[in-house]
Amino acid sequence: MEIEYIKKEHGRHRSNHHWKFLVFVIFLGVFSFVIYTSFYGDFDFTGNIIQGSDSSQEEKSIQFQADLTIPQLSIEGNFDRIELRGNSGSFLQVGDQRFYLGNVTNNYITLNEYDGEIAFNEEKISVIEGKATGVIINGILVTSQTKETTKITFENSLSYDLLEMGNEVSIKKISYVTSGLINVEDGKNAFVVNEEQVTINDFKGSIQISNKKFRLDGQISDLEILGNKNVNIKV
Amino acid sequence: MKKGFDKLSVRNSRKIYLIVYLMILALVISIAVAKISGREIDELTLKVVGVFLILAIFFTESHRLNTYYEVNPHSIIASKGIFSRTTRRLDLVAISDANLRQNLWERMLNYGDVGVRTFSDDSAMVIKKINNPSMFVDFLEAKTRRAKSQRN
Structure with a gap:
């Protein structure tokens, strides 16, 4: 009688195939994730899952409006919209295009969804460096043909008479000697300051600079005025 | 190698x-x-x-580090495992022949399996997916011949 021994190796081969298939599926998942997040759409994983209410933040903040002198300030962040008007004997670099700003006395520039730095003082905007989804220069829309965002740089400082920044400007702290009018809680408290040290903490709102006035409208957590009168308002 | x-x-x-x-x-x-x-x-x-x-x-x-094969003047050794290791040793004099298995892709890249058979068992040991398997087979056969001639 013949006895035939058959070695079972198929099980191990199938197991190997399963592992290979699993690795390939994981790779496809990771690769798709990379392509989607890098090339398409705004993806915010945690932002979509953890969305808290801002009401607790609003309850812990003070409504604030002020018309003050213009400080020297540098702000970095995301701005829904920046509008400015000014001139410069230099160039504005938008992506790989350069626009000369010296031809027109007052150039009107709009930056949509700007992400970057802006630094200014009473006279000039010294730094605009970042990215925006769209740039409008004197009514002409300039956008990148290939990319979602366009790199923006001012080659030199810009003399300006108008600067408006959208509704979600965040400034951790502003502290400087200034003069002007401050309204707190919808005018319930109003202060006239005259060359006094004003400190504002955790400002969130809109900023407008025009007619040599620095206009803030939003929410703060803390206000301190030191000078002729000492005022301290906290949440 | x-x-x-x-x-x-x-x-x-x-x-x-x-x-x-x-x-x-x-x-x-x-x-x-x-x-x-x-x-x-x-x-x-x-x-x-x-x-x-x-x-x-x-x-x-x-x-890759999990498997290790060695041909020395007396035996062929197959070792598997990193922390817990299983080692199999086969005397060269017991080897009857060796065969080489490569599919088209493996031939293009010059790697493959070497099956080592003994006189008593049909397929005693498989050296899996090694570089330049023909060179391995040549070396093994040379060592096997030498071991057998020394024994005789």
Whole structure:
């Protein structure tokens, strides 16, 4: 009688195939994730899952409006919209295009969804460096043909008479000697300051600079005025 | 493949992980293309890719280090495992013949399996996925002949 021994190796081969298939599926998942997040759409994983209410933040903040002198300030962040008007004997670099700003006395520039730095003082905007989804220069829309965002740089400082920044400007702290009018809680408290040290903490709102006035409208957590009168308002 | 005067030691060829290396390359290239074209790359994306790369390299190298084959003047040794190791030793004089198995892809990349048969068993040992298997077979046959002639 013949006895035939058959070695079972198929099980191990199938197991190997399963592992290979699993690795390939994981790779496809990771690769798709990379392509989607890098090339398409705004993806915010945690932002979509953890969305808290801002009401607790609003309850812990003070409504604030002020018309003050213009400080020297540098702000970095995301701005829904920046509008400015000014001139410069230099160039504005938008992506790989350069626009000369010296031809027109007052150039009107709009930056949509700007992400970057802006630094200014009473006279000039010294730094605009970042990215925006769209740039409008004197009514002409300039956008990148290939990319979602366009790199923006001012080659030199810009003399300006108008600067408006959208509704979600965040400034951790502003502290400087200034003069002007401050309204707190919808005018319930109003202060006239005259060359006094004003400190504002955790400002969130809109900023407008025009007619040599620095206009803030939003929410703060803390206000301190030191000078002729000492005022301290906290949440 | 390490070759001393009388000893040849081999491990699995890295060519069997070519697909994994191509996956790694595809991910790195896609990140590089996104970066060059000015796209913002999500921090989570970079972490996921980093974890995949580290795990891929770790598991391929671990798998490769898991097996070790050696031909010395007296025996052929197959060792499996890193922490707990199983070693099988086969005397050269017991070997009847060796065969070489390569599919088309393995022939193109010059790696394959070597089956070592003994007089008593049909397929005693398989040396899996080694580089330049024909050279291994030649070396094994030379050692086997020498061992048998010394015995006689």
